[in-house]
Amino acid sequence: MLKTYINTIPYTKFILITDSLENRNIKLFNYVLKQHLDQNNKIQYCVFEGVFQNKVRDYSTHVNVNLHNFVSSPTHGGQNIEALEELTNTTTSADIIVIDSLANAILLHGLPSIYRILNILKNTKTIKQVIAVLHQDLLLEEFNQSVVYFKNLSTLSIEFQPKFLSDLPRLKYQYKKSGGKTISEVEEYRFENDNLITNKVTKPDPSQLIDNSTSKIPNPEELSTFRIGLTDEEKLSRDKVILPYLPSASEEKPEEGGKIFYKFDEVDDWDEEDPDDDLDI
Amino acid sequence: MEKRNNNLLPGTILSTHNGRLLISSGVTSLDSLLGTYITISLQFPFKLGTYIISGGGIPVGSVVLVEEDFRGLHSKVLLKYFLAEGLISKHSVLIASQDVNPYIIVKELPAVIETDPEPDNINKGPTVSDKMKIAFRYQNLLSNDDLSKTRNIAHHFDLSKNISLGDIENLDINYWTGQRIETGLNTFINPAYNDLLKSIKNKIKDGKFFLKDNPEKKTVLRIGIHSLGSPMWLPCKKSTYSIKDNSQDLHKFLFCLRTLIRSAHAVAFVTIPSYLYDEESLDRCIHCSDVAIKLQSFSGTDLEHNQSLKDYQGFFYLTKLGAINSLISKHPGSIEFVFKLKRKKFLIDVLHLPPDIGDNLYQRNDSTSLSCGGSNRRLLEF
Numbered sequence: 145m146l147k148t149y150i151n152t153i154p155y156t157k158f159i160l161i162t163d164s165l166e167n168r169n170i171k172l173f174n175y176v177l178k179q180h181l182d183q184n185n186k187i188q189y190c191v192f193e194g195v196f197q198n199k200v201r202d203y204s205t206h207v208n209v210n211l212h213n214f215v216s217s218p219t220h221g222g223q224n225i226e227a228l229e230e231l232t233n234t235t236t237s238a239d240i241i242v243i244d245s246l247a248n249a250i251l252l253h254g255l256p257s258i259y260r261i262l263n264i265l266k267n268t269k270t271i272k273q274v275i276a277v278l279h280q281d282l283l284l285e286e287f288n289q290s291v292v293y294f295k296n297l298s299t300l301s302i303e304f305q306p307k308f309l310s311d312l313p314r315l316k317y318q319y320k321k322s323g324g325k326t327i328s329e330v331e332e333y334r335f336e337n338d339n340l341i342t343n344k345v346t347k348p349d350p351s352q353l354i355d356n357s358t359s360k361i362p363n364p365e366e367l368s369t370f371r372i373g374l375t376d377e378e379k380l381s382r383d384k385v386i387l388p389y390l391p392s393a394s395e396e397k398p399e400e401g402g403k404i405f406y407k408f409d410e411v412d413d414w415d416e417e418d419p420d421d422d423l424d425i
Numbered sequence: 426m427e428k429r430n431n432n433l434l435p436g437t438i439l440s441t442h443n444g445r446l447l448i449s450s451g452v453t454s455l456d457s458l459l460g461t462y463i464t465i466s467l468q469f470p471f472k473l474g475t476y477i478i479s480g481g482g483i484p485v486g487s488v489v490l491v492e493e494d495f496r497g498l499h500s501k502v503l504l505k506y507f508l509a510e511g512l513i514s515k516h517s518v519l520i521a522s523q524d525v526n527p528y529i530i531v532k533e534l535p536a537v538i539e540t541d542p543e544p545d546n547i548n549k550g551p552t553v554s555d556k557m558k559i560a561f562r563y564q565n566l567l568s569n570d571d572l573s574k575t576r577n578i579a580h581h582f583d584l585s586k587n588i589s590l591g592d593i594e595n596l597d598i599n600y601w602t603g604q605r606i607e608t609g610l611n612t613f614i615n616p617a618y619n620d621l622l623k624s625i626k627n628k629i630k631d632g633k634f635f636l637k638d639n640p641e642k643k644t645v646l647r648i649g650i651h652s653l654g655s656p657m658w659l660p661c662k663k664s665t666y667s668i669k670d671n672s673q674d675l676h677k678f679l680f681c682l683r684t685l686i687r688s689a690h691a692v693a694f695v696t697i698p699s700y701l702y703d704e705e706s707l708d709r710c711i712h713c714s715d716v717a718i719k720l721q722s723f724s725g726t727d728l729e730h731n732q733s734l735k736d737y738q739g740f741f742y743l744t745k746l747g748a749i750n751s752l753i754s755k756h757p758g759s760i761e762f763v764f765k766l767k768r769k770k771f772l773i774d775v776l777h778l779p780p781d782i783g784d785n786l787y788q789r790n791d792s793t794s795l796s797c798g799g800s801n802r803r804l805l806e807f
Contacts, residue, residue, distance in 0.1 A: 256659035263524060263657060292701065293656040318725070324498045324738075324766070326725030 146331055146342045149300055149319045150176055155240075155273040156319070158266045160298035162291060164281040167304035169313065172333075173244075173277055175340050180240050181206060185272065188231055191215055192252075193245040196222075214249070225253045229261050232268045241265055241274045246294065247282035255290050262297060305330065314345065434643050434690065436514025437485065438578050443751040447482035448514070448645055448692055449579040450489075451506030454773040456482045456579050458743060458762070459716065482578065483692050484749050485645055487715035488683045492699035492707070494722035494739055497652060499764065500696040501530075502771050503720075504649050506582060507694045509534040511647035512593050513580050519628055521601035521621055522651035523658060528600060530651065532590070535582035542583045542769035583769045599628055603657075615660035615671065618678045621650070625693075626685060634689040646691035653678070655698050672706035679713035717745035720764065733779050737763040741773050 149156065161173055180187055187209045191199050196213045203209040212231075216222030231241060243249065249258050265274050280291055295301045295318070305314040312332040319327045331342040365373045374382065408414065433439065437446045440460065449456050460481025483489055493500040511518045512534065520527040601624050603617045613619045625648060633640035654675040679695070686693050699707055699719070711717040722739035723729045741762040761776040 256656070259656045259659065267525060289701075290656075296698075296701070297656075320496060324496065324722075324724060326496065328725050 145344075146302070146315070146317055146329075146333070147340050149317070149327075150340075151179060156299045158262070158274045158298045158300070159276070160246075160294055160301045161275070161277045162280050162295070162301065162303040163277065164279065164304070167306055167313070168279075169304060171335050171338075172302070172304075172315070172340070173275075175335070175338065176275055177242065178338065180273075181208065184208060185240050186210065187240045187242055188212065189242045189244070190228060190231075191244055192248040214252075225249075225257060225261070229264065232264055232271070239271055241271055243274070243276040245282075246276045246278040247280075250283065250290060255293075259290075259293060259297070262294070266297065312343075315342075434485075434645055436510070436516055436578060437645065438482065440481070440484070443749065445750050446485040446645075446690075447578075448485055448516070448647075449482045449510050450503070450694075451508075451510030451579055451582065452503065452771055452773065453579045453581075455503070458773060459483060459746065483694075483716065484747075485690055485692055486687045487747065487749065488679065488686055488693045488695065488713070489716045489718065490679070490710060490714035490745075491694070491696045492717070492719040492744075493652065493696050494720040495700060495725060496722070497696070497698060499720050499722060499739065499766060499771075501651065502584070502766060503718075504651055504694060504696055505530065505534050506771065508647065508649050509537065509582055509588060510580060511645075512588070512596055512598070513537050514578075514645075515596065516644055517597040517599070517628075517632055517634070517646045519599040519601065519625065519646065519648045520651070521603070521624075521649070521653075523603045523617070524652045524655050527602060527651070530649075531593070531598060531600075532587065534588040535584045536586040536588050537580050538583045538586075539581065541581050543767050584767075584771065585769050597632070599624075613674045613677060615658060615674050617658060617660075618674050622678060622681055622685070625682070629685065629689045629691060634691050636688055636690065643690065646689065648686075648691060648693040650693065650695045653695050653697055654702070656701070672702055672709075675702075676706065676709045676713060679710055683713055683715070711745055714745065715747035715749065716743075718742065719744050734763070734776075737765050737774070737776070739764055740776075 150159070159176065161176075163169070177187070185208065187206075189199070189203065189209050190212045192214050194215065196211070196215045199211055203211060212227065213222045214225070214228070218224055231239075246258065262274065262276070265271055276294070278291065278294060283290060299320045300317065302315055302317045305316050307313050310332060312334050314330055314332050316330045317328070321327070330345045332345055333340060333342045335341070365371075434446065437448050439445075440447050442460065447460070450459065458481070491500045491503060508518055508520065508531070520530055522530065601621055603620065629635060629646060632646060634646045654671065658674075659671055660674070675697075682693055682695075685691075695714070697707075697710060702710075719742040720739055721742070723731075723734060724738070728734055741764045743762070763774050763776045765772045765774060
């Protein structure tokens with residue numbers, strides 16, 4: 145269950161949420177954030193997209209959220225990318241780092257530097273968790289590979305998927321346990337009063353499907369336009385008929401003592417010798 | 426012979442096959458896989474066909490390339506064994522990594538212990554005196570038991586304990602983190618490769634590891650490079666290069682490294698996140714190495730649920746085993762190998778598939794006993 149993996153303490157080190165314009169849900173991101181706000185964890189929120197002032201307004205009531213402006217240029221009150229790296233030195237033991245758009249950060253500062261910083265953030269012991277959102281379709285073709293890099297770096301990678309034969313949207317996630325085990329699942333999700341509910345999408349077992357499809361022996365009655373079967377009544381009356389050749393207890397035994405009389409023809413030449421003499425009978 | 430042995434470098438043995446100096450990889454099962462040579466001596470009239478088995482290892486002067494498994498966990502364990510064995514044998518060690526701090530790798534090295542931490546429960550099969558009557562040709566095959574008896578230089582390590590830092594305080598350990606890179610004219614797109622190559626060259630020069638050098642105390646330099654060519658090795662900070670452009674640097678680096686290592690008392694153990702590269706660039710990397718190993722873990726794949734593989738963590742492929750000083754290289758044949766990471770020990774084993782009786786479905790649902798007359802009789806009825 146995705147919910148348990150998000151909330152397990154100690155927190156998984158790096159959550160990567162990959163979305164696109166078609167498949168996105170800001171609720172999941174907000175849900176992960178809310179879990180930390182409920183736990184009174186200190187959040188370092190690095191804003192890379194949208195209007196910084198709006199974010200300030202949104203989180204004005206939360207004391208634990210520390211907003212960093214990476215949207216505006218340094219001349220307009222924004223911060224340099226180096227400030228993100230410096231977070232490793234300024235953070236205390238309970239800090240959560242949030243990056244709201246990795247794609248914007250990559251486009252602004254280049255893939256190598258962003259990857260390097262995230263690797264450092266992930267390896268810093270004082271940081272409890274790094275949460276990053278990656279808008280896949282914002283990246284140009286040459287950066288497409290970077291999704292693989294970040295997925296590889298992440299310990300919990302969540303990807304939105306379109307609906308399929310159901311009203312509920314899906315998400316695919318890969319959770320890497322610290323022991324070395326990897327769990328990959330596809331789940332359907334919905335939100336009920338800000339609460340995440342996921343259901344596992346069960347994969348049908350191919351061998352069972354084959355069994356089910358082949359075990360049915362076609363009924364010949366359905367194939368024919370004639371009525372070739374019998375009703376129960378007909379079957380009963382059929383059973384009542386006594387067939388002449390069947391032995392039955394009530395039947396009288398035939399009289400014994402039958403004998404064959406052989407009458408010679410006029411030209412019959414009776415041979416006294418046994419014709420089967422040469423046989424070993 | 427005795428006299429010659431005394432002249433050997435510490436922690437090395439001489440290959441009976443091609444006269445190369447061999448060092449241990451730290452994993453006994455890997456050493457025997459890399460080169461267990463059998464010499465049959467005919468001592469007529471006393472004895473006919475005596476086996477002399479010499480334990481194998483990595484030839485000094487070679488580059489070992491390890492293709493990492495999906496999360497790189499097991500390849501890191503192999504690297505740790507390699508480095509720990511080096512420190513125990515009093516070799517000089519150089520550790521390079523950009524992904525993790527090399528100092529942490531050293532801190533997490535396994536501790537050396539006297540005996541095998543988790544010996545295998547080998548069912549003692551028929552002893553040598555039991556002669557095979559039908560499959561007599563198999564009589565001469567070496568069993569795993571025989572291989573473990575070979576003269577090995579590898580030590581035993583306990584993965585659950587870390588090496589005590591006091592023991593390695595005075596040893597020659599060098600770190601390369603790639604933090605202070607000089608930018609200047611060089612042949613690589615990413616100056617980090619150039620810098621590492623320079624560091625290795627300087628170390629070999631300063632430590633007098635070149636074959637022509639004749640220092641007072643000869644030893645071997647072990648170079649461990651962790652996750653070479655990972656996204657951390659992408660060139661300069663603001664560039665738009667992707668790994669694809671970067672792979673050119675990787676080939677060039679391995680090519681230069683091999684030349685450098687061949688002329689020195691050194692061995693390089695390089696792990697590469699191969700899942701980030703295409704097959705073509707990987708082939709080039711393998712071409713530039715002497716020994717190539719590939720780890721493929723089952724974790725997160727369908728193989729994880731396979732009943733016959735449940736005791737193991739992944740496939741172990743010996744992709745390349747270079748023929749050094751020899752025209753023929755040892756080839757492991759068509760045997761498949763698997764690896765297992767126990768709590769205290771890393772092990773490479775030959776994969777023995779169970780007899781293919783019945784459908785997999787039955788095996789999955791109720792663990793079928795494969796002996797005749799088991800509870801599931803219908804499987805054997807026909």
